[in-house]
Amino acid sequence: MAIQPATLSARGVARRAHGLLLRPEAGVFIVSVVLVLYFQVANANFLTDANLQTLSQFVAAPVIIACGEIMLLICREIDLSVGQVFALAPFVMSDAHAAGLPVVAAILVALLVCALIGLAIGLITIWLEVPSFITTLGMLFLVTGVTLTISRGFPANTPGGPLLTNILGGWGYAEIVWALIAVAIMHVVLRHTRWGLHTVAIGGNLTAAAEAGIAINRIKIGNFVLTSTLGGLAGLLEAFRIGSTDPLAGGSTIMFLGVASGIIGGTALGGGSGTIIGGLVGAILLGVLQDGFTLQGINAFTFDIIIGAAILIAMIANIRIARRRQRGGE
Amino acid sequence: MSDVAEAIRAEALTKRFGSVTALAGVSIALKRGETLGILGDNGAGKSTLIKILTGYHQPDSGQLFVDGKPVRLGSVDEARAFGIECVYQDLALVNGLSVYHNLFLNRELLRPGLLRLLDHAAMRRRAAEALAEIGVNVPSIEIEVGALSGGQRQAIAVARAVCSKARILLLDEPLAAMGAREAQQIIRLIERLKARGDIAIAMIAHNYAQTLEICDRVILMQHGCVTFESATAATSAAELLEIVRREYRQRA
Numbered sequence: 270m271a272i273q274p275a276t277l278s279a280r281g282v283a284r285r286a287h288g289l290l291l292r293p294e295a296g297v298f299i300v301s302v303v304l305v306l307y308f309q310v311a312n313a314n315f316l317t318d319a320n321l322q323t324l325s326q327f328v329a330a331p332v333i334i335a336c337g338e339i340m341l342l343i344c345r346e347i348d349l350s351v352g353q354v355f356a357l358a359p360f361v362m363s364d365a366h367a368a369g370l371p372v373v374a375a376i377l378v379a380l381l382v383c384a385l386i387g388l389a390i391g392l393i394t395i396w397l398e399v400p401s402f403i404t405t406l407g408m409l410f411l412v413t414g415v416t417l418t419i420s421r422g423f424p425a426n427t428p429g430g431p432l433l434t435n436i437l438g439g440w441g442y443a444e445i446v447w448a449l450i451a452v453a454i455m456h457v458v459l460r461h462t463r464w465g466l467h468t469v470a471i472g473g474n475l476t477a478a479a480e481a482g483i484a485i486n487r488i489k490i491g492n493f494v495l496t497s498t499l500g501g502l503a504g505l506l507e508a509f510r511i512g513s514t515d516p517l518a519g520g521s522t523i524m525f526l527g528v529a530s531g532i533i534g535g536t537a538l539g540g541g542s543g544t545i546i547g548g549l550v551g552a553i554l555l556g557v558l559q560d561g562f563t564l565q566g567i568n569a570f571t572f573d574i575i576i577g578a579a580i581l582i583a584m585i586a587n588i589r590i591a592r593r594r595q596r597g598g599e
Numbered sequence: 600m601s602d603v604a605e606a607i608r609a610e611a612l613t614k615r616f617g618s619v620t621a622l623a624g625v626s627i628a629l630k631r632g633e634t635l636g637i638l639g640d641n642g643a644g645k646s647t648l649i650k651i652l653t654g655y656h657q658p659d660s661g662q663l664f665v666d667g668k669p670v671r672l673g674s675v676d677e678a679r680a681f682g683i684e685c686v687y688q689d690l691a692l693v694n695g696l697s698v699y700h701n702l703f704l705n706r707e708l709l710r711p712g713l714l715r716l717l718d719h720a721a722m723r724r725r726a727a728e729a730l731a732e733i734g735v736n737v738p739s740i741e742i743e744v745g746a747l748s749g750g751q752r753q754a755i756a757v758a759r760a761v762c763s764k765a766r767i768l769l770l771d772e773p774l775a776a777m778g779a780r781e782a783q784q785i786i787r788l789i790e791r792l793k794a795r796g797d798i799a800i801a802m803i804a805h806n807y808a809q810t811l812e813i814c815d816r817v818i819l820m821q822h823g824c825v826t827f828e829s830a831t832a833a834t835s836a837a838e839l840l841e842i843v844r845r846e847y848r849q850r851a
């Protein structure tokens with residue numbers, strides 16, 4: 270009797286628009302657009318097909334990794350080792366192919382191995398009650414060692430015929446298409462399935478989730494499996510794009526880009542809230558910065574300083590916006 | 600009274616947390632249509648008892664019976680399958696989720712189809728209906744629960760258990776944070792449920808007068824034991840108070 274139906278009054282619309290602008294990803298998106306305009310004015314080559322391909326490749330891998338990390342951050346976990354799994358996956362594929370499997374089967378084997386690494390992380394974290402920060406820090410070194418061992422420290426060529434290679438990353442926009450598919454699926458998972466809702470509930474109030482009977486362990490372990498598998502997928506796509514794979518590819522850099530994308534896009538470090546779309550927007554911002562400054566021909570050392578500062582500013586801005594929103598944005 | 604079916608019974612439950620003995624052999628029985636009040640000091644073990652009945656905790660020893668049959672309640676879901684629902688003392692609400700998501704937490708409505716997607720629209724509609732029906736006031740069902748007042752949050756928690764067609768309803772201090780008017784609303788709600796006649800209710804409370812008003816029978820818990828039991832008609836707030844006082848004098 271006291272429930273007012275959603276009204277479409279002018280005030281309601283204005284309030285909703287205001288709410289939308291207070292969403293972290295909106296601000297990040299606007300900044301990205303401004304940056305694109307700036308880089309286009311500074312360098313007419315920015316909005317060309319060739320550069321958009323490059324830009325999309327800067328964005329794709331971090332966004333795929335962000336999809337997993339966002340799920341983990343929301344339920345108050347993190348995976349520091351996903352960049353090492355990223356490097357391992359192509360070597361597992363190469364070896365499985367060399368052992369006689371067709372390429373597609375070799376890819377599936379590689380993804381399965383990644384999933385098992387995620388399972389191991391999840392089981393250790395849950396059963397032995399080790400913080401995932403520790404579990405995955407250990408796994409980071411362990412997986413690097415495995416990758417260096419099976420590759421003997423050398424790069425390897427990526428197997429596969431031209432069609433498959435093009436679909437899996439050879440074509441300039443292939444990687445971003447895969448990334449957008451991952452974003453679409455994970456957005457639906459987070460917003461429109463029990464899995465996603467329960468992930469949010471666990472991060473928001475662990476006791477309440479337990480009292481409601483939510484299968485906390487299953488969901489946390491599942492999100493570890495998901496993150497490792499997505500990390501492997503990103504590594505495979507990157508290997509198909511480049512045509513070869515390096516044992517030191519990806520690494521902590523790609524992991525931090527993924528985590529930073531999520532946080533810039535509004536995922537709370539303390540858990541309980543976040544969006545996949547925000548992660549996409551965050552990765553676009555980072556990609557535009559990386560690509561734009563590369564195009565400007567900025568010195569590599571200066572480049573890292575600028576990117577580092579930009580990540581800091583973006584994350585601080587977002588945490589502040591999130592706080593303001595909590596305090597009285599409603 | 601023996602002709603009334605027994606809903607749930609616990610025999611000789613014990614539960615320890617490390618060195619703390621929360622329950623030292625508690626037996627209770629609850630009949631269909633009956634409302635039991637559980638009184639007792641802070642730390643007496645009341646919430647622990649309730650949490651064993653909801654499958655949240657497992658007892659160290661003792662046996663549970665539902666409808667007269669021995670059962671093991673290994674999880675909240677298993678207890679729920681017997682129609683056992685609970686309003687926890689901490690309310691078990693997720694502040695960052697909307698009112699309607701909280702009302703359907705872990706019993707979400709799904710759209711038909713293999714994808715098993717959430718049916719947000721149906722949950723919104725049903726939540727609005729349910730809250731209106733039991734007279735709970737919230738500004739909007741879309742609002743995050745964290746933005747509600749303590750009493751409103753409590754009403755949401757009670758509404759969740761009530762809407763779930765519980766056969767055995769356990770309430771851990773359902774009136775704790777409520778203003779007089781809101782408390783009256785919840786009491787009326789409990790009375791309406793009682794009138795259905797088939798639901799068994801156990802309610803923890805600290806207010807003797809309210810408890811005696813609502814309940815058919817009361818028990819008093821002290822230090823993990825049930826130390827007193829009576830039909831409400833046969834006792835009074837004064838008697839209960841006297842028992843608690845006597846206990847303190849003995850300990851002093």
Ligand SMILES: Nc1ncnc2c1ncn2[C@@H]1O[C@H](COP(=O)(O)OP(=O)(O)OP(=O)(O)O)[C@@H](O)[C@H]1O
Nearest residue numbers: 616619620621640641642643644645646647648688
């Ligand atoms: N999860 C737990 N871990 C450790 N000790 C616990 C736990 N739950 C309860 N206890 C202890 O068990 C005892 C009984 O607690 P319980 O919550 O059942 O008391 P209560 O009667 O509900 O008290 P109150 O009126 O304050 O809610 C207390 O000493 C408490 O500290």
Ligand SMILES: [Mg+2]
Nearest residue numbers: 645646647688
């Ligand atoms: Mg209690």
